[in-house]
Amino acid sequence: MPLPRYLAELSQQIRDHARSFGLDFFEVIFEMLPYDAINMVAAYGGFPTRYPHWRFGMEYQELSRGYAYGLQKIYEMVINNDPCYAYLLEGNSLVDQKLVMAHVYAHCDFFKNNLFFAHTNRKMMDDMANHATRVRRLAARLGTEAVESFIDCCLSLENLIDLHAPHIRRRPEPAEAEADTDDDELPAEDEVPRLPVKRRYLDPFVNPAEFIERQKKKQQREKKDAARPAALRERDVLGFLLERAPLKRWQRDLLSIVREEAYYFAPQGQTKIMNEGWASFWHSTIMTHRMLNDAEVIDFADHHSSTMGVRPGRINPYKLGLELLRYIEDKWNRGRFGKEYEECADLEKKRRWDKHLNRGREKIFEVRRVHNDVTFIDEYLDQEFFEKQRLFAYDHNPQSGDWEISSRDFKVVKQKLLFSLTNFGQPVIEVVDDNHLNRGELLLVHRHQGLDLKLDWAQATMEALYRLWSRPVLVRTISAEKHTLLRYDGKDHTSETVGASDGLGHK
């Protein structure tokens, strides 16, 4: 349902204000939905249509229940797409709708300008609908059960993607590699390249016999290396399976859908703190500077503060992102950075430090362009900010069974926070051998970073992997400080302790 006229007018006002602050976004199309429809859209990850799958139903039930019990309410959904679609909840108060619209314009600016979204599909609305059609068609042909259980397997592997892959070309595109091959220009097979000489008589001096001999040996060595296959190391496990697993066409189709969607959603996970912080920064700026009228101040403050509320056991991305952006803005406004500031020992002087740079705005626009959560926290979360925000690390105490604050040390807490953000705090797992022991078994390595895999989950996941690979699957990891090789052969799970370098699959 399109917006009623009074909201449409407000949305244009807010859009103009947002532009005047320098925000730059795709066209935003607002729609108003009743709560059950917005719950559906939220269950679908923001989209009006997804392929049929039970987990959306599960998500929907949880959301509906949360709404019915008054525990949670979704105010808005926004989709990274061009044009950008955003959904407002019908029946919200006017001040809430204004706030949400300002929030949405900032999200949309972020989608458009942040580097990590640069390679996302901006026509995902259409593609999601196409995915839905493809899956429905397959389900009609092969049965819901078969299609759904295969999707379940793919989803179990959904987090095994290479987050940096969209930005790097790891292998040359096959077509391009061949394109500029021009036989005439290349030296003959065995000819040793010589350094160019202007006069022929200089040649024995510029290219002496021993030099030629060295070059010849080098050439032979390189040739031999090239003949040996490079050690396999693939983070994009889904992509690898798509290319190499013995799948039927419909299976390949489903796997590619799951993979494409995983890559589409990944940047949103990578920039949760920044994205929400940025949107909160702008809804509060636009509202307090331009859009609030006197009667709305209390309601706005109430709503804003509940969004910013912190609970001891978890980081609120809205709060952390907003505070850090404000902190950065202030620092760059007052010139509180650089060698001179860092080395200043006079605390009082430091406290009143102000160079009147006024470069804060410019700085945060730069931050929103080039950072993701990991680099954002790593770069800007410093001791001073850390102390102001009262951050701490907590851990599970196995003796008492409680969760306890385990540290207030800056370095420890920051490291823990970064760890939880890197690769979404999930284990890094790579394919290293697709023909392990020459038996066609698939070997993966868990790059252990101090934490063990949850074993029962890992084994269940290996069953999904087996279904795709259809040969035994092995995962090398460290469990209770021992190098361990997990294996699943389609019937039984085994687990054996191995040496530090065994089974790594180097040929």
Added chain:
Amino acid sequence: MTQKIDADLARFRHIVRGKVRQNLRRFISQGEIFGKKGKDVVSIPLPQIQLPRFYYGHKQTGGVGQGEGEVGTVLQPGAVEGQGAGQAGSDPGEHVLEAELTIEELAQILGEELSLPRIEPRGKHRLEAEKSRYTGIHRSGPESLRHFKRTYKEALKRQIAAGLYDREHPVVVPIREDKRYRSWKTAWIPECNAAVIYIMDVSGSMGDEQKEIVRIESFWIDTWLQSQYQGLEVRYITHDAAAREVDRETFFHTRESGGTMISSAYTLCADMIASDYGGAEWNIYPFHFSDGDNWSNDDTRLCLDILKNRILPAANQFSYGQVESPYGSGQFIKDLREGLSGQEKLVLSEIRDREAIVQSIRDFLGKGR
């Protein structure tokens, strides 16, 4: 409003039912299904419905929080959830899914899994309640109930019959006589009531574990009988040397130290049937749970007598469940077996431990009486 997601929701509920069915025996023996919310919904923890991932347990990783407190301060339970700033909604977390089922759904699953026959209510299909259903058609009525299709058909028939219908210009205008209206028909619905009378020995020899078994078993019996009858009344009698009627709460939680006179309970039960559930319209199900000890042989004889002459004739079925306990002699079931052999309505079951609950439920409810 029907939505696209309804299909996904139905699919999800189907899977939940499947999982519950698969794990029913475990749920029964471990008594896990008691998260009973409100009146007719049960919620069941179903961790296995999550999709597995390669994942660190949250207990290993810990997390980062914000707020007051010193090192060592315990965070409130419930404050820690999911993994900080993970991808919203995609984090498997430690979150256990609670599936909700209605009692009817649960009873249906129980029935299918244990292949319990539907109960044929005793003889009399008394016409009890009358109910109006809008299934009839009348020639008069309020315009709001006008049946558009029927009215149109009548008008069409009339026009064709009168030769007024023009193929080229098919204009059909109903007149007053054509109009048809929806109207109600009164249907008579048979209504059957059932009464369940639980009797339990609460003497010293019945321990907590024995009572827990009784509690679990009675939950399933209630669930099944509730699905078979429109109205279900449940009464509770405890006994040691003397019997008294108690409420549900007391039934499962009292503990007496006195001796055991089963006849006192049987007398009370028989009186209860005679005074409250007389007449033929009641389906009566007494269940007696004990560890098999009785005070004396004389009392046992008295019990047999009450059962044969007063309870069995009135009841659909009398069920005796003997829960094994380290203190009980287990004699009573033998006495019943010998003294009342050939009594069709008497069902005996020995419950050794929790594992045996499933079989015992089948013993009691498998006769379809």
